[in-house]
Amino acid sequence: MSAFDVGLIIALVLLNVVVAVWNGSGSEGHTDCGPWAGLALQILVLLTLLVRRRRPLMVLTVALAASVTMTVSVWLAPGLLVTSVDGAGVWVPLAAPFAAYSAVVYSSRPRVAWVLTGLLTLVATRLWELSFAVAASGVLLTAVPGLLGMYVGARRGLIAALTERAERAEREQFLLAERARAEERVRLAGEMHDVVTHRVSLMVLQAGALRVSSSDEVVRAEAEVLRAAGCQALEELRDVVGVLRSPESLEALESAELVMPNAGDGVGAAGGAQAEGLRLSVLVEESRAVGVDVEFTETGDPSEWSPVVARTAYRVVQEALTNVRKHAPGSSVRVEVRHGSGEVRLRVANSAAAGSVDTELASSGSGSGLKGLGQRVELVGGTFESGPVPGGGFYVESVLPAERRTDVS
Template identity: 50%
Template sequence: MTTARRPLWPSRSDAFWLFFAALAFAGLNSLFYALGDVTTGGLGPAAGLVLQVVADFSLVLLFRFPLPVAGFVIAGAVAMLASDLLAPGLLVPVHPLALMTVPTITPVVLSQLARVLDRRTVLWVAGILTLIAARPWVPSWSTTPFAVLSTTLPALLSLYFEARRQLLQSLRDRAERAEREQHLLAERARAEERRRLAGEMHDVVTHRLSLMVLHAGALGVTSADTAVRTAAEDIRREGAQALDELRDLVGVLRNGAEVGARTLSPEQPGDPARLVEESRSVGVATELAVDGDPARVSPTVARTAYRLVQEALTNVRKHAPGASATVSLRYHQDGLDVSVASTAASGPPDPALAGSGSGTGLAALRQRVELVGGRFDAGPAPGGGFRVGAILPAYVPTAEGTQRDPGARGR
């Protein structure tokens, strides 16, 4: 198993500051070399400067090779200490401007190690460099305090800020996780409520409608009166259609739960042409424009469009007497665009007829359209009329749609 290779720099800003710090400390060491004494040992007068500059630019590789860089800085500090104690002038001038026997880049190295190494390793590196810089065996006010400030303090501060950053990140992650869990719990509660409502609709309303359909069918068979048989057949047919639509709604609420399969017959709701004919039969001039193939959309979407047209034409009859209406259906690959536009009314509406509704028809339409993943729009049209429209998807994942179209899930 191979470990992931560290990036050379975590970000461009880190790369910029690393190079900037390396150049700044290299310039500082060059200034010390120019203004102070030089080394006098066999390695030449620039031996100390070369060691310092190499240590400075090792900072650039800190994030990719943290342990080798820390080891190199420690080795440089040990070499400087050995030179100062055993061979004065070899790597450190006899009278240096900086009294520390560690590379000048040490504070920066220690401050960045906390970002890439564990706390114990950083403390070990800081302890070794503090021991070399402070020289506790010969304590001095001119070296010990400055040595501690240049080694121990940067390490401790960097560890503190890194621990604080990790704590804040942990709290942030915990808050985001709690928010996600809260969202999931809310989604689960909504799904459970939808399933509960679907179950109640299926168990209670479906049962009553089924009884109504059975009684109407029995009445149509046993009655000798033609008018009664006709009315009973109408009740039976409408009840059967209501059962089909109710099962469809239950399937949507359950988000694909199993409901009874059926075959959509021409007499069932779904053909807006019937609604247009009904509207014309009561004196409303209604035009129908159909573009595309109705087979492009699933039965669930077709039924939603049917309900939208039905509600819109009902509102025209109630609230806009004398107005004409245009129903537009455009079937395309992505779904269905529905529009019902009416002209301005030629007279005031009948108060009894206009007040017969619940006043929530458009709101219920919006909910129904959004339930299948569509977009609903309603508002005044130019010229004083009114327009109701929706953009519906081609397919909604319900058991009814899947049973009617085995390949629908692959769309």
């Protein structure tokens, strides 16, 4: 029910009251009830307009029943419901045009609405009396509102269809663009896997062969360094390929043999999550070696980490410590790693910088490290936060599931 309906009903009730008072002051009307019985019937039909949008067929049925009752009353009790019984008037309630319009526009059964409108028009025009004035007035009050309602309903349907078609076309265009981007990402991932991995794997094998065949300890040590660096590069390449591909393909990447198996290798895939957990302490030691005051605490068992989650945790700590060295020289850092039930929480927070910032070092890089880090964390189903801390400094915090969630979209 809208304010328009309420205002319409009030206006029509006032109009009926004025007509009833006018007729009551004259000689027309039934000797006992005068025009008041007709006024009561008109108001009753008008009140049904309150539900004309929700129950349009009921409103039209009530209007039709009132029209039939008014017509019959002219013959059985002249002046009771219709004061003008000279045959020139239209014997329908004032709510009839609005009932016909609402039935055609809002009803879910248009055929029933048109049948009831046709019956109402037949009663209003009184074709059995063959009066042009009555027929014209009846069509104007019943059939014309129905035709207007049909036009409005058709226009609304057309607008809805065009809107739905435009939205569907926009969705299809978005899906096509997403599909094209996904195909391009997969193609790039395939190129990186086929070309770069092949060459780096050859380097790893050659370094391993040099370590075994050389009799010089210095050469053997350098070969081991090269082999370890190559294995780490392959592992990082696998992470990049996993980001480029769809989340569903990460399951296959975890089992893919991108890295050559090396027994006892602490940085290869055989090291697993425990090796990744150990490498966090290596990151801390590397920062301490260049003069950064780092406090490292780890609680819980890291053996539950999946390889992808472990590498993501490593990247979080690595990026945070790198940013500290670049943007907050002389600050103290606290690295916290807490393993809980089914999740691992990482937090790296540093105090305000105590030394002067090297602008050349601080300006190096793409400036999107934290953004990319957040995307990597979301890819495995985790949460990522970063921002300044009170009193100066910065923090990076992430909560990762122990096992990568497979429903990440």
